[in-house]
Amino acid sequence: MVVVSLVVAIILIGLWVGSDSSLLPVQASLNAPLYDQLFRVLYSIGTILFLGVFGVLIYSLIRFRRRAGDVSDGAATEGNLPLEIVWTAIPAVVVLFVGLYSYNIYDRMGGMTSLGDHGGMHSMEAMTAMDQRPAGEVWGGIGTATGLTPATTVDVTAMQFAFIFSYPSSNIISGELHVPVGQPVELHMKANDVIHAFWVPQFRLKQDIIPGQPTVLAFTPTREGTYPIICAELCGPYHGGMRTSVVVHGQDAYEQWLKQNSPDPVAA
Amino acid sequence: MTTTTSSPSPGLFDGPEPEDWRRYFGFSLDHKVIGIQYLVTSFFFYLVGGVLAGMIRTELTTPISDFLSREAYNEVLTLHGTIMIFLWIVPVVNGAFGNYLVPFYVGARDMAFPRLNAIAFWLIPPAGVMLITSYFIGGASQSGWTAYPPLSLTTPAAGQLVWIFSVILLGGSSILGGINFIATILKLRRPGLKLMELPMYCWAMLGTSILVVLSTPVLAGTLILLAFDIVAHTGFFNPGQGGNVVVYQHLFWFYSHPAVYIMVLPAFGLVSEILPVHSRKPLFGYTTMVYSILAIVFLGLIVWAHHMFTSGTPPWMRLFFTIATSFIAVPTGIKFFNWLATLWGGRIALNSAMLFACAFIVNFVLGGITGVALAQVPFDIHVHDTYFVVAHFHYIVYGGTVFVIFSSIYHWYPKFTGKMLDERLGLLHFALTFIGFNLCFGPQHWLGINGMPRRVAEYDPQFTLLNQISSVGALLMALSTLPFLYNVIASYFKGKVAGDNPWRALTSEWLTSSPPPVENWHGPAPHVRHPYGYGAEPQP
Structure with missing residues (x-):
């Protein structure tokens, strides 16, 4: 439950950050709103990914820190194929979505016009x-x-x-x-x-x-x-x-x- | 058996090699001595490149060109880029750590070609000295580390030619090193040691060396053509004589994009060695780590034109390079998730080596996210050649690779010298570097998006404040080297004695004395089947 609400929170933060357009200069051409739309989507996705990785890293460093005098080892986990397939598939889907979406934006900008x-x-x-x-x-x-x-x-x-x-x-x-x-x-x-x-x-x-x-x-x-x-x-x-x-x-x-x-x- | 393998490696003229500090200044054939030679030499050039970076950041504290002459500013930025890439990062992550560690990891007593190894190293100092002295004698190259024609054909020829000759020498050194690593990893493994038992750094070096051998000759050939255009007035890249300037860009980036992986893959390998040791857990997902390295090698060779989206490439080519580039995020992502899973549930010692390694994860993920964004043509067309790109690649190459280099120095210094580094100074070094780095390069993302192009000595006054913040960050980075330098020098003389294996690590460089003897082990080479066998039952 905690994990789910954290994930939801990170996604909401990502979407909120991406909705802020004050990072960009003013829009003065037909291209600009299209560009900014792509920028916001990438900014949202990037923020979610970054907060996710950063969160897991900080959590691990605190939760799994070595206590003084502890000479034991962690679990001998050498891998987990289903898990690895999941985190291969998620970036692949995200990247595919980003690629298709930016292709669509590019086309609407007129970039594909021969x-x-x-x-x-x-x-x-x-x-x-x-x-x-x-x-x-x-x-x-x-x-x-x-x-x-x-x-x-x-x-x-x-x-x-x-x-x-x-x-x-x-x-x-x-x-x-x-x-x-x-x-x-x-x-x-x-x-x-x-x-x-x-x-x-x-x-x-x-x-x-x-x-x-x-x-x-x-x-x-x-x-x-x-x-x-x-x-x-x-x-x-x-x-x-x-x-x-x-x-x-x-x-x-x-x-x-x-x-x-x-x-x-x-x-x- | 010849004397080559049965006695300490002979010197260039087959005389006995000195046993003391003097061997570090001679033509040693010992891979460990050569590794340290690479490390110290490239660190010297890092300091030179850092001084140049300081000159750039000083110029940019004001919006007008007032610190250096405009020509000198372009020379400084060209030298900064060239030195940091070819004389610091490439030689240190490949030459220094590669030479020191790979023979240990494959269970060999030296590299496959010790003489070639020494030659590869000794090409570097003259190339570096030549490059630096060109600044004082007649002026260095002013056309950036990319040396795009026609600019590189019209700026002062002497500096440009010195630049070309230096880079060809450094590229040659890199190729010799690459051949040596491939031969060592594939042919010099201890009998019975399987490829899939090798520590991950070997796989990273194998992948990197394949990239070096395939792509560096293209750069050398291209630069020879460029030199012909300058000296013999041929017209390969001179549009006035029917030459094509965009062809140069294709050839240049065919090397220089893989060059990013030549700088980054070995760092991935080093991190894969460091994280398991200090978190007492096996490296998570060994097999997928290996395949993702190979995938990065393959994809890295077919993405170069994403550096040329504004050069006027045809739409289909832009589309292809967008998709290919984006997909590099997949194998790269696997590696990061696997590292996080390695930490998960471990017994993490947050020492200097781990702080730098974990900060690498943070910095590199940020640089990777901006990298995927930059791969998108419509995104890139606005921010290409701006400070956004400057920020992006410094997050990759400094926030990524240089952080790993420092992590590695904290990790292997006890092996190199037999002494421990001081942890308090390490912490100070880390804090200054991490804060300084993010202060320096974080604001540059905004500068690029809002209209500051790269490689300028003057800029719109509205950008002054952020540039000054960036320069303060650069100053912190410069200061951070002081505790580090003091630490490595003082600890060498009066540091705590490390013992053979202070980290209780399992890879084979730790299964010998610190520093190790000539030919690495006192007895036979150990067969390490489980380099990451933490938490497992003791091996029979």
Whole structure:
């Protein structure tokens, strides 16, 4: 009875801990709530496992501690096959569940969308502008859950130690990324010198930017605001300083930004 | 019979070997001397790596780059990683304890190839010295211990080449050691001693050595190609010449993921020796322990691309490596449950060796849980290359392996020296290490999740407080080495005499004097059928 209530208590603590989302940065993309859902499940399972192991360990160390002068041995238990099968099966089931669940999350994030079906891949001009390689060789980061054709396509060039964002449709070149809220965005990324990575913690997204290997990253921002873009791959002495911002605008403010920054007033 | 087996092992030039302390500074062929040589040498490099870690934590007490130059910071982090992996953990859990213990456990008087053994050791000091001096002469490598091209092709070439040459030497040493262990365990067993009678550490070393022999040559080959790209301007990994940088990552991680198991499996083996002795119970589930080691060896070879989830691998590959990686948790879990079952119902002596061993269980389970999380592609895509990963692998490699190394030193020091270590100092050492370690690396999980990438000298000022807490933890870890160093040195001269078998253990290194004689036993090698036969009726 005591054991059962302890197990229930540990499970409840695990579930309670997992329901706390204050550990994570704010959610600013369609990916983020999915990510946080997975995070909470893993956090719950992890807490339950950890408390279980920790509890048994501490209990054993106290309950079975050697008294002074005791030179006797413990029981000559060499194993217990049914017990060992149980604690092989439980982790196997947990791991299988975690794997299937995270696959489901990954699929809903758009990670399993093959690049051939990808909305943005139809614009061959964009592809050839990026690189001479055939379209099939572009590597994808995580896709977007909407399946819509991207409203905004931005070419990203990473170099030591800056990101440059160019908007092919309006000839804007910017050191910050500006995107409209609620619309799918697709980044076509290339690196000039060494490997960099594009990371926005609030979007829960990261993709390496690889010299000689164009990559695509798609996401849909959901929350207006300014978030950091951080280079996450060691790229040289100023790696820590390779940061900029992504500004998520409301639709009107985004149009405004495009108009103000376009070098060609006619196109705006 | 040649003189090799009938008299004390001859030196390199077949002269008689000195009997006193001088043999530790020469080309000894005695596996125990070589084991101690590995232990002391790698501990020296641990201190060097620790000073480098202190430099990193000092830089990170402020959010701006103000302690080291940016180039020097990258050199320091590269050297820290390389030294801790290749000059401390790999040589100490394999070379030091492996050389000392494996011949005892198989009932042999030495390793299968004593000369190869000495050569393997003597490759390490020059490689380490070369690596460290490169920092003072022209600058060390700045591209991290992973040396990803094109960065490693564009940073100063001299430091990078020294790094490559050192790592190849150290890898070569590791391969020679691996071959020696496989040969010793499979071919040099005392007649009649069955594989399934071997202590678990032998199985761990067999599994580890298979990984070493299969994967280390791939690293060596890869680094030779990298060196060609630097020196001869070939284009294997240079995208400007049609090379492919992602291929390097595949080849690098084909070694460097198994390297985690090369650092962790021997620690699992050592813990499996220590827990039964101090809890007076047989190791629980011997057979499943053996099979889980073999399963970890197999799975460890097919999970490398989980280090590359953000490199742009195809979806099916991400899925495969997620599932394969997650399943490592199953055999690993078996081992932890079996250790807990070993403790259950025992007569547990909570001495320094046991405190470190039990703390290993706590730390490693935490690192294993974050490891399963990191195996999930959607989880990894946010925290990859952040301080979350830094925290994860320090929980595995420090909280796991280094805690086991200290546990092992407290456990086998009486055998190595014939003297007991001081328990009070051991307790102080443990408390400082455990608190310092968790203070240092615990907060880093939060830092990574919330936006701090790894390998940076400057960061968002909102992370200052947690970084300072982490640095205080690092300071405690540094201080913890002082009582330890004092203990091992002072006890050597004036410690309590240990006797042959102070722990009343059953494995064969305890069935001889402390320290043991050349060729291990005064009489014939004992046949230990039940290395964990605690609680059983006395053997006939």
